[in-house]
Amino acid sequence: MKNAKLKMGMIGGGPGSFIGAIHRIAANIDGAIELVCGAFSSDPEKSKQAGQALHLQPQRIYTSYADMIRQEARLPREERMDFVSIVTPNHVHFEPAKMALEAGFHVVLDKPMTLSLSEAHELKKIIDRSGLHFCLTHTYTGYPMVKQARQMVHSGMFGAIRKVWVEYPQGWLSTPLETEDNKQASWRTDPAKSGKGGAMGDIGTHAFNLAEYVSGLQLSQLCADLNQVVAGRQLDDDGAMLLRFSNGASGVLMATQVAAGEENNVKVRVYGEKGGLEWKQEDANSLLVKWLDKPTELYRAGTGYLGSHASHNSRTPAGHPEGYLEAFANHYRNFALCVQARKAGQEPQAEWLDFPGADDGLRGMAFIETAVKSSQSPEKWTPFLL
């Protein structure tokens, strides 16, 4: 059928999952994607319950992702899922992604890409080989004003970029929640499920991705101090690092989950020779643009003077705040537009292709491993380990 909604299958996201529900909302918002199947839990009963609550047909609620990928691949083309959304903990990223890609399904994957950098390299190769679309959901680059920031920096209006400050303070791991039957805390603090990075893997990668995206620069070396602040924790729950970028710019990245009382206010500041800009999620519909010699400008989402990327990624006129879910949804929407274009044999627009992908994922894993290595090193600078 022409013009059908794109069909999504989900891996993970069963009872107790936070990010699974977010992915579903993000996929729902624009009415262009339909959840048709899922393997929501490794516990068959839980998967079934989840699927029923999501109004799925019983035969398309699977008890394992492997089963789902195999079964769906056998369905007629117009019926089977178009892509799979993988929202499991990090240790269950690589295998289902690999399997889905090799079965010909496009993939949306929650960040970070994999459990390790070596897995990421391998997955990158699989993605490249597949020629399929791959989206890694680094939420924050989905915000229209973050896209506006990138476009303005890219235009050169600030001159060469000199400074990048990015911060991501959270406080929710200030106590040993992982000992209190908190599923979110448990897997994130368990190296077997989370990988080498704790806070750095969970939120540091977002901050890193945001910094590179907005500045248009690439990190070349860093000097990290990661900490396990809460007694007994196995992974970093806090850290900061000095940054050096390929063009000589310097910066700072701070990410912590023990800043008691902080919520999730990721913020980035970038400065060039002539001016700079500041964006923070707490005031996500604004972008402060600062100048050496004229008034600061407050760019606002939904207005008529924005660039093509910001405009494309807004749904409402100015003054109707869009938030985290819409930012997330922008990645889904752009991914879906690209997949639909391919199905229709059309070229995607530049704005549609602007979602995080395999390169972001690979660099994110390199970031985690470099940060951890640097933190253990007595030397100041550690080269970016890509």
Added chain:
Amino acid sequence: MKNAKLKMGMIGGGPGSFIGAIHRIAANIDGAIELVCGAFSSDPEKSKQAGQALHLQPQRIYTSYADMIRQEARLPREERMDFVSIVTPNHVHFEPAKMALEAGFHVVLDKPMTLSLSEAHELKKIIDRSGLHFCLTHTYTGYPMVKQARQMVHSGMFGAIRKVWVEYPQGWLSTPLETEDNKQASWRTDPAKSGKGGAMGDIGTHAFNLAEYVSGLQLSQLCADLNQVVAGRQLDDDGAMLLRFSNGASGVLMATQVAAGEENNVKVRVYGEKGGLEWKQEDANSLLVKWLDKPTELYRAGTGYLGSHASHNSRTPAGHPEGYLEAFANHYRNFALCVQARKAGQEPQAEWLDFPGADDGLRGMAFIETAVKSSQSPEKWTPFLL
């Protein structure tokens, strides 16, 4: 089928509609509602195009709402739409709502309720008679922190309420846009389509609804000064009024569409004997709570200390901003929960019933007509015309 999504039909919302797209997103977000049919435009071709773009089955894209209501009513119960969402300009509210209700369909209706107060009285009777669910989409009371505000005021923690200040500044009608082929501006400034109120009908009713909702008070008289600021405009594009509430509290309402440079920053402040609170859409995830003798408190959406109404109406943890679309979606979600409960023969929870309905609609129309009457009167106070 047990546990199917709720089925929605839409009236209006074709090409060029702003609010139709908003309603569809709001219905989509939580994955509990499915758009199954629509009569999107009085122009059959436009309706068809809209329906196709929305992935509807051809036979359920209708060319008139009357046709849609009749045809759907004949479908088997498990197939036909459960409710209709009416997103047309004001002059096409009463008839389709009446027809849908009389055909047994629940109704979601964009505000204001009708073209006139007398229509509103009649529609209220029809709603009451039908026993069906009716939701009037006064967006702003869908915000979790607005619900928190209401619940705190209702608890009595501020003592008796003394002051209510509400404001709604917009600037988009600062120029005669209606002469420039702007569909949104055209119908809003045309008395035949908009009714007696211009800005007061469009945004003043929102401000009024928000004030009564948060304060828990009812307006008893007002003193209005409405203006046609832009030359040639037939309806008020600006106004302000002094308010008196049934308990003796006083207040001010300001609503304008000619505050050049303003977006849509609706804001309400309520003060009692012991403290007060402030909420504004621009910082929608915060609620400022002020006290005579202790620090101001910043209540935040998604936190663990909120009341049941705010908590029920959030999707994300603290620090993941939800916005206008989620506020809108909260009305749809609560409406849908009530409809589903009825279908299941269950009692709805108090939190589900917390969406604007027929009484809000009727009071809103009374507000418009009282404001217009007062503005034309040389006397200071005009009693609320319910």
Added chain:
Amino acid sequence: MKNAKLKMGMIGGGPGSFIGAIHRIAANIDGAIELVCGAFSSDPEKSKQAGQALHLQPQRIYTSYADMIRQEARLPREERMDFVSIVTPNHVHFEPAKMALEAGFHVVLDKPMTLSLSEAHELKKIIDRSGLHFCLTHTYTGYPMVKQARQMVHSGMFGAIRKVWVEYPQGWLSTPLETEDNKQASWRTDPAKSGKGGAMGDIGTHAFNLAEYVSGLQLSQLCADLNQVVAGRQLDDDGAMLLRFSNGASGVLMATQVAAGEENNVKVRVYGEKGGLEWKQEDANSLLVKWLDKPTELYRAGTGYLGSHASHNSRTPAGHPEGYLEAFANHYRNFALCVQARKAGQEPQAEWLDFPGADDGLRGMAFIETAVKSSQSPEKWTPFLL
């Protein structure tokens, strides 16, 4: 001696005075004014104590203002005070101001000008006749960004002004403080000392003055609703009014002292055909400038791009916040510059003359009496009673 500091005498400002201490700080800041004498209290012992604490010479601590004015007038010109600063409650404004002016002393007077409009008319004549400098300390027009706002509006860059919203919320009179031996509350709520206006006289006049100053417009009629919210209070502690200006612009003024939890956040918004601006004391070093079709601009105190009035009234570079005391001091400084210029036989600059004077004082008293009259009237509009 050439180039001596200007010599100030003070009337009022003894123990328990709030505003007296503020005036002294304002006079001190710039090191151009020296307090040389005072009659600080009608209680001779209290006056003496105050004078000693202020390091005055014993013979210049007076026990009555009449005595001070007479004695100082007899001192040699280079020794006697140049001007008098009157910081008593309202009922002791007219007599000392009259006496000082008639004795040849310039006058700084706390607002409002007098106890009644008729006194104000008479004082205005005395001032005009004297040819002396007269400053009425409407603090808020002393802020550099308020001056910037006025200069921008005056330039015409916003087109004709259409809307003026001004608000002044306080909460400190939410309880009957005047029954609890609170000197500030006592006289402000006593008609014999405060005049016809309570909150309107105390803070409403500031809001009114700010609105006319920034907009460059004059109020022509108003519709007021004043309230005595706290039981037993004799004067209004709360009020709001609709405004109409001479050019046809409309507006709203809100001033209350029973908004529990509010401090002193006076705020003004002015909108013209092309844009508008917003200033609030809570963020006094910023001025938001809004436009129909380009980003909002954030003008900041101390920057290089400001107009001559804002620049002249700043002491520090951008980012070094100046506050209430500096705003107050700007009036003293400009007044002192004018007095010094006169002593030197020079013409004052336009920027120096920019402090509130007799006309502001007269209009302020007219505002109070018009507001009170309107509040008692069943008619909507009351003409401005100048």
Added chain:
Amino acid sequence: MKNAKLKMGMIGGGPGSFIGAIHRIAANIDGAIELVCGAFSSDPEKSKQAGQALHLQPQRIYTSYADMIRQEARLPREERMDFVSIVTPNHVHFEPAKMALEAGFHVVLDKPMTLSLSEAHELKKIIDRSGLHFCLTHTYTGYPMVKQARQMVHSGMFGAIRKVWVEYPQGWLSTPLETEDNKQASWRTDPAKSGKGGAMGDIGTHAFNLAEYVSGLQLSQLCADLNQVVAGRQLDDDGAMLLRFSNGASGVLMATQVAAGEENNVKVRVYGEKGGLEWKQEDANSLLVKWLDKPTELYRAGTGYLGSHASHNSRTPAGHPEGYLEAFANHYRNFALCVQARKAGQEPQAEWLDFPGADDGLRGMAFIETAVKSSQSPEKWTPFLL
């Protein structure tokens, strides 16, 4: 004469000085200090002009600080200056301070303490030996809400402190201003006048002092990356560093003068086990207090619920913003209260003694030298070089 104002002499602060004027305002505000003499410039003519403009007696306008100290020391005790305020560039700190102290004068000195750490050690000894009062004007700890922050942290209400983030972004040195006859830029970028630190000496020391003051912790090691961003500059104009404190807490300090468009928004955040706080100069009258499990609190200057230190350092009630000059003046006022107490043979109160002194100065110089050393080192951590 009993109860005379305290007499101040000034060294430096002639034409073109920024900080000299600030010191004079700070000394003036509270009317307790009188400028009686000065050596304002090494150019006798400029010193004379400055002294005349400041209304000094001709015989007390000196052409060198050495002359001033000698001459003043010979005046009768009740006539001569009580203390000297030194506001020269860094290379003229040590000698005049030493000379003044050895002549028996108390000293106020602009930061940083000296040109080098070794000078600082020596000056510290001289101060200790003298038994005189010494104030180093680290402005930011003069703010009432910074004092409130320190008192709250000290109370233990947040539990053990874990994180300290402090930042100080400026943009005014984004271009090579020092080549354009800008006096402020010239000496600050000249190692002979400024010492080893550029931005780190000028503003990094403020940030460092603020971090230690609020957290109550002492820095034990750091890892710095200092940069000369603008081509041709001899000293760092930018830098950041990782911090480790004596109790095991970690942190970050960022200070730059090339963040184009930034003004002077120094900001500090401190987090403990149970909550944290945030203060920034841009909103100096507020202190955000954050908690793991209850609403964020907004503490405000001038309110009744503050601790003794904040209360003592406010002049106005809540909602009357005090700023940079009042913060500066708080140091002068507390210093003056201590000097007056000594003259009266009384014990100073704890609140009066709360101004930065010799230990702060010494630690500040150690900070600069440690930062510079670390920046040149390939090793990650450099111990604090006290």
